Amino acid sequence: MPASKFALGLKKPLLLAGIGSLAFAALTPQAALAAPAITFKGSFNRANGANPWAALTPAGNGRTFYGTTTEGGVYGSGAIFEFDPSGGGSITLKGSFNRGTGAYPHAALTPAGNGTTFYGTTALGGVNDSGAIFEFDPSGSGSITLKGSFNGANGANPYAALTPAGNGATFYGTTRYGGANGYGAIFEFDPSGSGSITLKGSFDTDCSSPYAALTPAGNGTKFYGTTSGCGVYGSGAIFEFDPSGSGSITLKGSFNRANGANPYAALTPAGNGATFYGTTALGGVNDSGAIFEFDPSDSGSITLKGSFNGANGANPYAALTPAGNGATFYGTTVNGGFNNTYGDGVIFEFDPSGSGAIAIKGTFDPSNGADPYAALIPAGNGRTFYGTVYDGAYARSGAIFEFDPGADSVGTPSPLPLLGATAAFGWSRKLRRRIQAVRPMFPIGR
Secondary structure, eight states, X not given: OOGGGGOOOOSSXXXXXXXXXXXXXGGSOOEEOSSOSEEEEEEOOBXXXXXXXXXXXXXSSSSOEXXXXXXXXXXXXXXXXXXXXXXXXXXXXXXXXXXXXXXXXXXXXXXXXXXXXXEEEESBOTTTTSOEEEEEEOSTTOEEEEEEEOOBTTBBOOOSOOEEOSSSSOEEEEESBBSSSSBOEEEEEEOXXXXXXXXXXXXXXXXXXXXXXXXXXXXXXXXXXXXXXXSTTSSOEEEEEEOSTTOEEEEEEEOOBTXXXXXXXXXXXXXXXXXXXXXXXXXXXXXXXXXXXXXXXXXXXXXXXXXXXXXXXXXXXXXXXXOSSSSOEEEEESBOOGGGTSOSOEEEEEEOSTTOEEEEEXXXXXXXXXXXXXXXXXXXXXXXXXXXXXXXXGGGOOEEXXXXXXXXXXXXXXXXXXXXXXXXXXXXXXXXXXXXXXXXXXXXXX
């Protein structure tokens, strides 16, 4: 089953008002960055993976990175790759999923803690074809070993990365479906021996369908997370997870479209030790997505900090990344940019001071890829960041890019040649794919 069939099950298309003009992008002059903040580093070609959804993970050697792709590899069910940014950059296949070991991974890899291996999740595959947890050993050509399978009762169809439990031995994670009520679950993964997956909490109609990883609360005992659905207003929610005992899930705040709607990303600590920031794919002033602040004290509050409007991006799926200056954050959006001339997404800077400002830092286009679903990862040089795009580049299989925040971020119009008829068809086909109604691909309760 192609990864595209795992499209997020929103009640409405992930599009801002007026993005229909994207279909006519072939008829308008293109814009180009005067000094590109976004630099193409390498393409996926299906043999080395295809269509990455997740962020990169540092390999531990200080030089390279590992990542997952939702498709491609030897069996077409997804792959693990190594990215070496030196020189022009290279992407090397390290392992392929075969359904038995899992299939269609949408999450980043998590270091195992032993300094040599990594753990990850797949949306399908495993013993019951409801998703799996695997161990990745990058030594040699690389190997992928099944560590545990989801069966509905312990959760089903995980999209998120694993989060260390804090005891140095186990991990926590979320699943989109399954659990006691069929609305998703929180599980504990014990990698010792052959590995085990234990249900810790089940979602219900108060909050459901978590896509994102859990974020430690800061007190060392609890975790926070987001759900794309339900909540008081049906636009998603933030919950608190207490793993003590059998585990409990408590609704902490609800999205109401004005403060955002349909969050798909994990929360990012604000730096003050008390609050968190996050993104929503819809909602805000223009219903094109928002950035919010979450204060977990007492019952919890969600405050709108900034809204996307198309020109500064639209529809963010990824978590925010600290900029390194201790004051601002960077993020990505799947749509928007340059008044939607391209519409392939942007990199933005978020300044939480005051009411919060969102400034465009770079725009994606046919030359550097399209549709960044993942968060940015520091390159290790203290200056630049790396990221992945799901679409674009070779055979529309995605790419890896480098982002330099110090480069020109404004962009200037350039009278480049107009796109031809073939490209125009490609743009309109992409638009149709985005606006088609999306329904959940897994029956509730599976």
